[in-house]
Amino acid sequence: MMRILIAAAVALLIFLVGSVAVVMYMTLSLRDQASQTATQVMSRADRLLTHAREAMEPLAPHAGRPCTTELQRQLEHQRLRSSYIQGIHLYQGNRVYCSSTLETFPLADPFIPGAREQLYLLPEIPPQPETPVLLYALGRREAGVMATLSTAPLVRHMTWHEGIAGLQTGTRALLPDNRVMRLPSAWGGVTWWYSGLFDYSVFTREFNRSEIAQLWQTGKWWFVLTGLLALTGGWLCQRSLLAPPVFPVRLREAIRKGEIVPYYQPVVDARTGAVYGAEVLARWASGGRVVAGPDVFIPLAEANGLMAPLTRALLARVLSDIEPLAFRLPAGFHLGVNLSVAGDDARELEWDLIKLQARFGRRIQIVVEVTESAPVAPASWIAGMLQRLRLEGLRVALDDFGTGYANLAHLVRLPLDFLKMDRVFTRTLQDEGSETALVDSIIDIAGKLGLTVIAEGVETPYQAGYLLAKGVNLQQGHRWLHSLSSREFARYLIRTEFSHQWNMTEIISD
Ligand code: C2E
Ligand code: CA
Numbered sequence: 250m251m252r253i254l255i256a257a258a259v260a261l262l263i264f265l266v267g268s269v270a271v272v273m274y275m276t277l278s279l280r281d282q283a284s285q286t287a288t289q290v291m292s293r294a295d296r297l298l299t300h301a302r303e304a305m306e307p308l309a310p311h312a313g314r315p316c317t318t319e320l321q322r323q324l325e326h327q328r329l330r331s332s333y334i335q336g337i338h339l340y341q342g343n344r345v346y347c348s349s350t351l352e353t354f355p356l357a358d359p360f361i362p363g364a365r366e367q368l369y370l371l372p373e374i375p376p377q378p379e380t381p382v383l384l385y386a387l388g389r390r391e392a393g394v395m396a397t398l399s400t401a402p403l404v405r406h407m408t409w410h411e412g413i414a415g416l417q418t419g420t421r422a423l424l425p426d427n428r429v430m431r432l433p434s435a436w437g438g439v440t441w442w443y444s445g446l447f448d449y450s451v452f453t454r455e456f457n458r459s460e461i462a463q464l465w466q467t468g469k470w471w472f473v474l475t476g477l478l479a480l481t482g483g484w485l486c487q488r489s490l491l492a493p494p495v496f497p498v499r500l501r502e503a504i505r506k507g508e509i510v511p512y513y514q515p516v517v518d519a520r521t522g523a524v525y526g527a528e529v530l531a532r533w534a535s536g537g538r539v540v541a542g543p544d545v546f547i548p549l550a551e552a553n554g555l556m557a558p559l560t561r562a563l564l565a566r567v568l569s570d571i572e573p574l575a576f577r578l579p580a581g582f583h584l585g586v587n588l589s590v591a592g593d594d595a596r597e598l599e600w601d602l603i604k605l606q607a608r609f610g611r612r613i614q615i616v617v618e619v620t621e622s623a624p625v626a627p628a629s630w631i632a633g634m635l636q637r638l639r640l641e642g643l644r645v646a647l648d649d650f651g652t653g654y655a656n657l658a659h660l661v662r663l664p665l666d667f668l669k670m671d672r673v674f675t676r677t678l679q680d681e682g683s684e685t686a687l688v689d690s691i692i693d694i695a696g697k698l699g700l701t702v703i704a705e706g707v708e709t710p711y712q713a714g715y716l717l718a719k720g721v722n723l724q725q726g727h728r729w730l731h732s733l734s735s736r737e738f739a740r741y742l743i744r745t746e747f748s749h750q751w752n753m754t755e756i757i758s759d
């Protein structure tokens with residue numbers, strides 16, 4: 250539960266951080282677009298007004314003078330300098346009295362007669378109703394010259410997104426739909442861009458509905474991506490960062506990928522030094538090297554019901570390793586396979602073991618090494634299963650005798666052939682003066698019960714010699730050989746085939 254909560258929190262965090270980043274990026278890119286739009290509108294307006302001023306300036310001295318045909322012709326002549334200048338007019342007081350359009354009309358508030366330079370927007374002007382114009386006037390005393398300019402070229406550059414950009418002068422604004430409206434007294438969410446040359450500004454409105462819609466339009470896939478990223482992050486977190494349930498997942502994967510491989514530790518006949526058999530020891534190998542030993546993953550497999558698939562995969566590898574080597578092995582070669590009977594998993598393996606023995610035939614003798622890792626008396630099914638295995642030609646060894654949970658009770662209740670004396674007992678044999686009572690009595694009991702002893706953990710010549718003198722000629726341990734990979738084991742067999750000698754230094758060991 251805790252694990253899921255942590256994973257969910259991680260996913261949420263990734264999503265929040267991702268979303269903030271996406272929104273920030275989108276906002277910045279919208280700001281950038283807004284600034285580009287404003288710059289375009291402004292440069293257009295500045296150009297238009299500059300042209301208008303150049304057209305008007307030569308006419309300024311005529312303001313207030315009588316409107317002659319010649320003067321009208323001059324007005325028209327100057328108007329033609331730009332196609333966006335609709336008309337050039339002379340005014341006196343509140344009235345246009347002479348015009349290139351030949352119209353005369355009154356000028357209403359907020360027009361200020363004679364103001365040196367003024368700019369404002371009119372919703373319409375005669376003779377074209379409902380066509381807004383930008384009015385630009387240069388005045389002197391009561392009279393002056395003015396140009397009426399088409400707003401069309403400005404509006405064309407406001408197409409970034411509807412209702413978002415506009416041009417303001419005085420109390421009025423020109424909108425992208427070519428309408429002139431009165432500015433509201435308080436207007437939030439607006440960015441202003443001021444012209445340095447003329448008395449107007451351009452504005453962009455942020456975060457209105459259409460902008461948010463656009464944000465969503467362009468950003469939605471980023472949000473989806475952020476969501477996916479968050480889910481992946483949460484999943485990875487739950488899978489690999491958090492300790493306990495993660496490892497079984499990896500072990501299951503390792504089994505599936507064939508990373509649990511057999512190593513082989515030869516069992517040697519100490520009388521001759523010849524190979525008598527080998528014990529299969531599981532290793533977790535990845536990328537060509539051993540990454541974990543059985544002490545790490547066997548308990549994990551037992552606790553997670555993975556012993557059956559693990560052993561099955563291991564036995565499949567044993568078959569493919571040993572079959573090609575079978576002709577090099579002495580007849581009746583003894584192949585020890587560990588079987589954990591702590592849980593119920595061993596039941597599932599009965600048939601696998603029988604099949605393997607059948608494949609090997611008489612040449613190779615499988616010896617099932619029964620180990621226990623829990624303090625439970627051997628269940629009756631274990632004895633039954635071992636009995637059936639023996640009937641099918643397999644042999645049984647009691648592993649780790651005398652330690653942990655494998656004890657005397659097992660000796661009488663289980664059908665056995667071998668007794669593996671644990672290395673803790675072998676270790677008690679240090680030198681001539683060592684106490685040998687424990688080792689001696691184990692050997693004694695085995696003899697009385699008709700079991701063959703295999704000594705484990707034989708490390709020194711003294712131990713080997715002492716055990717041999719007591720009739721324990723089957724020995725396993727570093728005095729003889731470490732556990733070998735299948736390649737090393739094959740190499741070892743090829744050498745010993747000719748010499749029947751072992752040479753530890755020549756074989757690469759673990
Ligand atoms: P085990 O069955 O008693 O295996 C013998 C262990 O003693 C092996 O350790 C071996 O490498 C080590 N050994 C051999 N010679 C010497 C020596 O001279 N000195 C010392 N100090 N140690 C020696 P390993 O391979 O780490 O295996 C540990 C245990 O893991 C095994 O104990 C066995 O109980 C279990 N195990 C290994 N493979 C399997 C498997 O495939 N299935 C099951 N159920 N258990 C396995
Ligand atoms: Ca064993």
Ligand code: CA
Pocket residue numbers: 648649669671672705
């Ligand atoms: Ca053992």
